[in-house]
Structures are given as structure tokens and as C-alpha cells.
Amino acid sequence: MSKKLAVSTAVAALVASIPTHAFAQAAAPQSTTPTPAPSAETQxxxxxxxEAAEALRETQNAIEAIDQNKPDDAIAALTRATGKLEIVLARNPGLGFAMVGATVSTHDVVATEADVEKLRGQAAAALAQGQLQVAxxxxxxxxxxTVVSVSKLPLATYPDALKKAAALLHDGKAQAAKVALQATLSTLVVxxxxxxxxxxxxxxALEQARNLLEKKKRSEAESTQMRxxxxxxxxxxxxGRxxxxxxxxxxxxLLAMVADIERRTAGSQSATGxxxxxxxxxxAARRSSQPRK
Structure with a gap:
């Protein structure tokens, strides 16, 4: 990696129970206006x-109890977990998945378009020479x-898997139950x-320019700021390209749109819309940037 490309990376740990409206609040600009109470749908x-996050924690508690040779505690934990999920399904019979946590990470390369294109060219040359690892x-x-990785619990299969593990514990097959629970945890969808x-x-940047674009009799300083x-x-x-x-x-x-805006607002010209x-x-560009499924 070129030394002049400074990379900044920050990773937040897994959060076991994040209310979904918290993401919107975190992304919103700070305001002195009081935050409205969550709607009934949000609540x-x-x-x-x-409930789903609690069921996941109880599954982990069951595994810990098995490791401590406490099968009764493990069965109790699985009973609580199953109960939580039955409540979720009763309230939301058509729900296929329930969010149980999220990881947020940011990787930001500090580079110009020219820097990136140079490395892309070097990587392409390495690939052409069969040097995959160099590329x-x-x-x-x-x-x-920024990547938001959301963990979801599959409600169609998870409760039955817990019941089967509990049955194994009742039969004295603690290790088989542990293996089954570990396999169940692996079914979480990320x-x-x-x-x-x-x-x-x-x-x-375009939103910051909006008022200046539409302002009539812009001053020279305002035109400079807009540009x-x-x-x-x-x-x-x-x-990004x-x-x-x-x-x-x-x-x-998108680049053509910005170029058109520059042409139509040259000098002190203004335009709305x-x-x-x-x-x-x-x-559309953000949708195309998502991982392929």
C-alpha cells in the first residue's frame, strides 16, 4: 500500500440489543429541538x-451452564429463551427474522482519485502476471x-432447535445438546x-450549496463558496467512481448533473430545482453499492 494513502479504521463492538430507531438518531444532526417520543410502531x-436479543443471551447462558455441568440451569435458560421467542411469534406471526445486534465499522482511505487509479493500474498489472496476492x-x-452489519435470528427454525436441545438435555446428552446449540447459533443471518x-x-456538499444555487443576486463571496x-x-x-x-x-x-449545475449557475446566475x-x-447509487445477495 502506498505510504501516502493514510487509512483510518474504527470498529464498534457487537451490541446485543440496539433499538432500530437508534441508528436514525445517531445519524441525525444535533438539534436543540426536543426529540419526539417513539411512536407505537417503533416501540x-x-x-x-x-425479546429476540434476550433469547439469544439465554441460548449462550445454556451453553455456559452445560460447560459448568449444570444441566438443570441449561434447561431453564432454554425454557426462558423459547418463551421469549414464542411471545415474539405470537405478536408477529408473519415475522421471519428478528434483529438481535449490530456491528458498525468505518474504513476511510484518505486518497485522491489519481492515487486510487494508480493502485488499480498496479493491481491490474499484477493480476495480468498471475500475482494474485500482490494485487x-x-x-x-x-x-x-461505513458498514452496518445487522445480525438476525431466524424465527422459523430457531425455537424448534432450542426445544430439540432441551430434549437432549432431558435425556442426559449434555454434549450433544451443546453441539446442537452451537450449530443453532451459527444459523444467525448477518x-x-x-x-x-x-x-x-x-x-x-450539494445540500450545502442548495440555498446559494437558488439565491438571486449572490455576492462574489457567496459564489466562491458555492463553487x-x-x-x-x-x-x-x-x-467514489x-x-x-x-x-x-x-x-x-451524477457527475454530469453537477457539471450541469455549474454551467447553469456560472457567474452570478441562479436557478431553482x-x-x-x-x-x-x-x-440508486447507494443501492448499487450494496453487497450482492
């Missing part, structure tokens, strides 16, 4: 998360994203949501 969703090391840090930081930064925001958006979109986020066509379309298509274009 219901959070209750499902709490892998060259591009291993080429990402600028879904990653990728948040490409260049797209986030580009969209934020700086548009330049930031362009640079971030070029970086070099890093391979979204499709080539989507990134080219220029950013109206931006939201849907960025949404």
Missing part, C-alpha cells in the same frame, strides 16, 4: 428486538465506507448495509 419494533495487497485498503462515504459527502461546494461534490464523486461504488453509468450521471433529481440518483 413495538424495539420490543421485538429486546490483493495493493487494493486491500481501497474502501471508504446482513451488511454499505454506506459509501464519498456519496454521503458529495450529497452533503467550492460543487468542487467538493465533484471530487468526492470522482473518488475510482473506488468502484455504484455503477459506472450511475456515477457518470437543479437538485430535485439528486435524491433519487444518490439513492
Amino acid at each position: 413495538k419494533r424495539d420490543k421485538v428486538v429486546d 490483493r495487497r495493493l487494493i486491500s485498503d481501497l474502501a471508504s465506507e 446482513e451488511d448495509v454499505i454506506i459509501p462515504l464519498p456519496l454521503v459527502r458529495a450529497q452533503a 467550492a461546494y460543487l468542487a467538493t461534490a465533484t471530487a468526492q464523486l470522482r473518488l 475510482a473506488l468502484g461504488y455504484a455503477t459506472e453509468a450511475e456515477m457518470t450521471d 437543479l437538485l430535485d433529481p439528486a435524491g433519487s440518483k444518490f439513492d
